[in-house]
Amino acid sequence: MPGEIQLEELTKAFGEHVAVAGIDVEMPPGEFFTLLGPSGCGKTTTLRMIAGFERPTSGRILLDGNDVANTPPHQRNVNTVFQSYALFPHLDVAKNVAFGLKYHKLGKEERAKRVGEALELVNLTEYAHRKADQLSGGQQQRVALARALVLRPRVLLLDEPLGALDAQLRKNLQVELKALQAELGITFVFVTHDQEEALTMSDRIAVMNKGLVEQAASPKAIYEEPETVFVADFLGVSNLLAAEAIGNEGAACAVRIGDRVFHCRQGELDARGEVKVMIRPERIGIEQHENAGEERLPGIVERSVFLGGSHEVHVRVLGGELLKTMVANDGRELGVSIEPGAAVSLHLPPEALRVLRPSESATEQAGIEEETLKVQAPDEPQPAPVPPGPPPV
Amino acid sequence: MTWLRNPWGKPRWLALITGIYVLWSVVPVLIAIAFAFNAGRSRTTWQGFSLRWFTGETGSVLHDPALRDALEHTLLLAVICVAVAVPLGVALALGLQRWRGRGSGSVNSLMLLPLVTPEIVMGVALLLLFLRVFPGIGLGTEAQAIGQVTFTLSYVVVIVRGRLVSIGPEYEEAAADLGAPPRDQLFRVLLPLLAPAIVASAAVAFAISIDDFVVTQYLSSDASTTTVSMLLYSNARGAPTPALNAIATVGLVITLATLAAAFFVYRRFAGGKEATSLATLEV
Numbered sequence: 067m068p069g070e071i072q073l074e075e076l077t078k079a080f081g082e083h084v085a086v087a088g089i090d091v092e093m094p095p096g097e098f099f100t101l102l103g104p105s106g107c108g109k110t111t112t113l114r115m116i117a118g119f120e121r122p123t124s125g126r127i128l129l130d131g132n133d134v135a136n137t138p139p140h141q142r143n144v145n146t147v148f149q150s151y152a153l154f155p156h157l158d159v160a161k162n163v164a165f166g167l168k169y170h171k172l173g174k175e176e177r178a179k180r181v182g183e184a185l186e187l188v189n190l191t192e193y194a195h196r197k198a199d200q201l202s203g204g205q206q207q208r209v210a211l212a213r214a215l216v217l218r219p220r221v222l223l224l225d226e227p228l229g230a231l232d233a234q235l236r237k238n239l240q241v242e243l244k245a246l247q248a249e250l251g252i253t254f255v256f257v258t259h260d261q262e263e264a265l266t267m268s269d270r271i272a273v274m275n276k277g278l279v280e281q282a283a284s285p286k287a288i289y290e291e292p293e294t295v296f297v298a299d300f301l302g303v304s305n306l307l308a309a310e311a312i313g314n315e316g317a318a319c320a321v322r323i324g325d326r327v328f329h330c331r332q333g334e335l336d337a338r339g340e341v342k343v344m345i346r347p348e349r350i351g352i353e354q355h356e357n358a359g360e361e362r363l364p365g366i367v368e369r370s371v372f373l374g375g376s377h378e379v380h381v382r383v384l385g386g387e388l389l390k391t392m393v394a395n396d397g398r399e400l401g402v403s404i405e406p407g408a409a410v411s412l413h414l415p416p417e418a419l420r421v422l423r424p425s426e427s428a429t430e431q432a433g434i435e436e437e438t439l440k441v442q443a444p445d446e447p448q449p450a451p452v453p454p455g456p457p458p459v
Numbered sequence: 460m461t462w463l464r465n466p467w468g469k470p471r472w473l474a475l476i477t478g479i480y481v482l483w484s485v486v487p488v489l490i491a492i493a494f495a496f497n498a499g500r501s502r503t504t505w506q507g508f509s510l511r512w513f514t515g516e517t518g519s520v521l522h523d524p525a526l527r528d529a530l531e532h533t534l535l536l537a538v539i540c541v542a543v544a545v546p547l548g549v550a551l552a553l554g555l556q557r558w559r560g561r562g563s564g565s566v567n568s569l570m571l572l573p574l575v576t577p578e579i580v581m582g583v584a585l586l587l588l589f590l591r592v593f594p595g596i597g598l599g600t601e602a603q604a605i606g607q608v609t610f611t612l613s614y615v616v617v618i619v620r621g622r623l624v625s626i627g628p629e630y631e632e633a634a635a636d637l638g639a640p641p642r643d644q645l646f647r648v649l650l651p652l653l654a655p656a657i658v659a660s661a662a663v664a665f666a667i668s669i670d671d672f673v674v675t676q677y678l679s680s681d682a683s684t685t686t687v688s689m690l691l692y693s694n695a696r697g698a699p700t701p702a703l704n705a706i707a708t709v710g711l712v713i714t715l716a717t718l719a720a721a722f723f724v725y726r727r728f729a730g731g732k733e734a735t736s737l738a739t740l741e742v
Contacts, residue, residue, distance in 0.1 A: 119632050139635040140644075152633035156651045165647075166637030217637065 068130050069095040069220040069253035071116060076125035078111050085111040087277035088125065093221075093255060094270070095130075098247050100256045102264040103274035104300070109257045112274070113223050116255060117146045130220065140169070144221040145214035149229055151206045153198035159209050160185070160194040166217045184216035187246075204235045211246075221253045228263065240267055261301045265289065273297045291332070295422050298344045305350070305389045309343045311421060319421050324385030326363065332420035342424040350391040351413030352379060354402050358411055365389065367408045379404045381412060492711070495704035502701055512705035520706050525682070526690065530706060532600075533686040534713075536675065537668040539604040540611055545661045547608070548615025549653065553645075555616070556623045571617070573610040581610060582677035589678060599680035606674040611667050615660040622656035655725040662721030666714045 071093040078086040086108040093099040101109040114120040116127060118139030127135045134142055145166070153162050163184050167177045185191045188208035198206060207227055214222055224243075228236045244267045247254045258264055264271050265285045272282035273296070281293045292298035295306060309321040309328075314336070318329035321343055330343060358364060365383035377393040389412060393400060402410055495513070499506030513520050520526045555567060573581065589602045596602055630652060634644040650657075672688040679685065685693075687710045694703055 117632075117636060119635075139632070140638050140640050144636075146633070146636045148629055148633060150629060152629040154630060154633070154648060154652075156654075165634070166639070168643075169638035213637065 067095040067251065070128075070130050071099075071221060071253065071255065072126075072128040073112070073116075074126040074128065076112065076115065076127065077123045078108075078115060078120055079123045084277055086115070086122075089274075089277075089279045091272055091279055091282060093253060095253055096251045097269040098244060098254045098256065098267055100258060100264040100268040100271045101274055102258055102261060102271050102300075104259055107274040108277040109259075109274045110225055113146075113225055113255060113257045116221070117144060117223050118142050143219055144223055145217055145219040146223040146225065147207070147210045147214050147227045149225045149227065151198075151210040151227075153206055153209055153213070155198055158195050158197055159190060159201070162198060162209055163213045163216050165213065170217065180216050184212040187215065188212045203231050204239065207231065207239065211243075215250070215252075219252065221255060222247075224254060224256045226258055227256075228258075228260075236263075243267065265301070273300060275300070292344070292420070292422070293333075295342050295344075295424050298342075298420070298422060303347050303390055305345050305347065306422075307343045307345075307387055307389075309341050309421075311337045311339060311341045313338070318416055321419075321421065323363070324383075326384075328361065328363075328414055328419060329416040330419035330421045331416045332418070334421045334423050337421050337423050340424065342422045344420045344422055345389075345414055345418050347378065347390040348392040349415065349418035350389065351415070352381070352391050352393060352400070352402055352404065353411045353413055355409040355411050357413070361414055361416065363389075363412045363414060365410060365412055367404055367406050367410055369406060370404045377404060381410060383412060488711075491704050492708050494701050495708045497701045497704075500700055502699060502704060512700065512702045513709075518700055518702050520702060520709060523702060525685075526702055526706050528683065529685050529687050529690045530709065532684060533669055533688075533710070536600070536603055536607060536686065537665050540607040540668040541661050541664045543604070544608045544611045544615050544664045545657060548612050548660060548664075549619050549657060551612070552616045552619035552623060553649075556620060570613055573613040574617070576610075578610075578671075578673040582606075582673045585609065585674060586677040597680070598678055599684050602678040602680075603675050603684060603686075606678045607668050607671055610674070611664040614663050614667065618660040618663065619653060619656045622653055626652050655727070659721045659725045662717045665717050669710055669714050 071091075073089055073091040073093075075088050075090060076086055077084070077088045089108075089112065091112075101112055103109045111120060115122050115135075118134070118137060122135050125135065126133045129142070129144065154165065157165070160181055164177060164181045167180060172180070181194075182191070185194055188211055190205060190208055190212065193201060193205065193209075198209065201209065210227070227243075228239055231239065240263060243254075243256075256264075256267065265288075268285055270282065271285055271288050273280045273288060275296045281288060281297045283291070288297060289301055292301065292304075298304040298306065307323050309323045311319055311321050312327070313320050315329060317335075318331050319333075319335040319337065320327055320329055321341060322328075323343065328343070333344070334341070353362070355364060363383045365381040367379055368382045368388065369380040371378040371380075372395075374395070376395050379391045379393055381389050381391060383389055391412065393404060402408070404410070494502050494505075496508050496510065497506055498509035498511065509515075511519060514522075516522060520530065551570075555563065555570070558566070585602070585606045586598075589596055589598055596605070626649075630648050631644045634648040635641075639647060670688065672686075672692060675686050676689050676692070679689065687706055691703055691707055
């Protein structure tokens with residue numbers, strides 16, 4: 067199946083600013099691949115390099131094995147859905163969709179048929195002769211989709227296409243987009259900063275931060291088995307505790323948190339010294355204060371937020387750190403007070419504790435941060451030139 | 460000062476002062492136009508309504524050779540000016556928009572220079588240029604056209620670049636993405652989107668050319684290169700007839716009609732907000 071993209075050592079620098087700092091990513095054909103990260107992490111620049119709008123500083127972009135890094139965008143068999151859709155305002159919907167077909171050698175009838183099919187695919191047949199600005203945001207988004215898909219690209223690039231829509235529409239379109247991708251079998255490369263969007267739609271997610279890919283894996287693996295502190299923190303809610311890894315005990319890594327020793331069964335079990343221990347709020351058990359001992363950390367409830375389906379309980383534990391826990395609102399008696407001020411005991415089971423190395427990536431990141439923060443110096447303000455005096459006569 | 464105490468009240472003082480100002484600025488023009496239709500030779504005493512200064516047998520705009528030639532020459536210069544300045548200005552605006560390297564900043568401010576240079580300075584400088592540096596061109600129609608293009612070009616660049624900035628690079632990228640080679644990105648997408656700005660800048664260039672006096676006067680050679688504005692200036696103190704008012708009225712109507720047409724074209728295609736900003740720039 068065509069539509070495979072491989073990025074090799076891909077780098078893009080704008081002057082001093084390194085937007086993408088040498089990434090290697092494999093995007094298998096036919097998958098819904100998401101580039102996820104905070105703004106400025108390099109995800110959009112990466113997408114723009116795949117589309118051909120930016121020329122890589124170095125590295126290769128392989129589309130089905132051919133390096134297209136220096137191919138201009140109009141000669142690449144990939145199409146883009148822009149964040150602002152970029153529908154041509156001087157053309158109606160049908161002409162927008164037909165725009166790119168001019169460059170495919172097609173008969174007039176075939177062209178009209180393809181346009182009709184594309185509009186049908188996105189349920190916009192009756193809007194064919196409207197101007198783009200007479201459509202709602204969601205409809206515009208679908209025109210943009212039809213305009214790209216009508217060309218039958220090997221890869222469809224989507225740059226935060228749902229960003230401008232309201233929450234409800236967004237949810238519906240997430241489902242529609244995913245269904246469409248599964249139906250067409252085209253590789254989708256989707257850029258978003260919305261973790262929920264990424265988790266619900268993707269076959270595979272690459273989490274980017276400061277121009278680098280932190281982790282690329284399935285949504286479940288990214289959530290359940292984050293490899294770096296950044297990934298753990300960016301996706302979902304995480305508790306990250308400073309700890310000291312002191313040695314292996316069987317299949318577990320013993321870590322010291324404050325004056326207590328816990329056993330972790332996830333993550334970098336061979337780490338030694340300063341580490342971060344991560345646990346998801348929903349995996350922490352909240353128990354009576356009397357249940358001290360193994361796997362337990364005592365604390366005082368500081369805040370308790372009712373979220374409808376659950377309570378989020380913030381507990382200040384021994385040693386001063388604040389842990390978030392989730393208590394499901396499932397009608398069962400908790401047997402513990404979660405009012406602020408209540409003394410509780412938190413149960414941190416070994417299989418939910420994950421050891422992450424903070425130091426290595428942290429220093430590396432700090433180095434890059436300094437570099438990325440150096441914004442290109444603006445042009446020196448030029449003094450306005452003096453009007454020339456009359457030439458000597 | 461009631462508005463000091465009551466900020467929600469109607470701004471009566473503002474309305475009054477604005478009204479007085481508008482009256483003050485418009486009334487002289489209206490009087491001048493009115494006397495273009497005077498039946499007598501006087502430009503100060505009303506002697507009844509007539510179109511003799513527009514179409515009469517003698518001394519009218521239509522039949523007096525001096526007046527008619529001046530009007531024709533004015534329109535000729537305006538057409539040349541638009542035909543040269545607009546394509547050149549659009550190309551320059553596109554080029555400047557893409558130029559990201561060293562020196563683009565200073566060129567940008569240089570482009571604005573003709574807008575702020577006193578016209579008399581430019582007139583003198585151009586006169587010396589054609590007398591001393593390019594004597595081959597010499598004074599006359601060519602020099603007048605080149606002179607007008609020199610400073611109307613800035614207006615074209617400013618208007619077209621403004622539109623380019625608001626269009627942004629995304630439509631071109633979308634066109635490229637859909638397979639359009641650079642030529643088609645320009646002709647199928649960018650120029651249609653720029654059309655309102657191009658029309659507007661053409662109208663502005665046309666109006667400026669018709670109105671221009673200083674540069675056109677400096678670069679004129681003989682009577683055949685006299686324009687309406689020059690004629691008005693030189694005859695105002697001689698033995699003026701209402702024919703001067705009539706030719707001024709014709710010039711004014713052409714200018715206003717051009718600008719109004721451009722304003723409506725622009726508003727039709729680019730939305731009211733930008734049209735308003737264009738109108739403000741114009742006034």
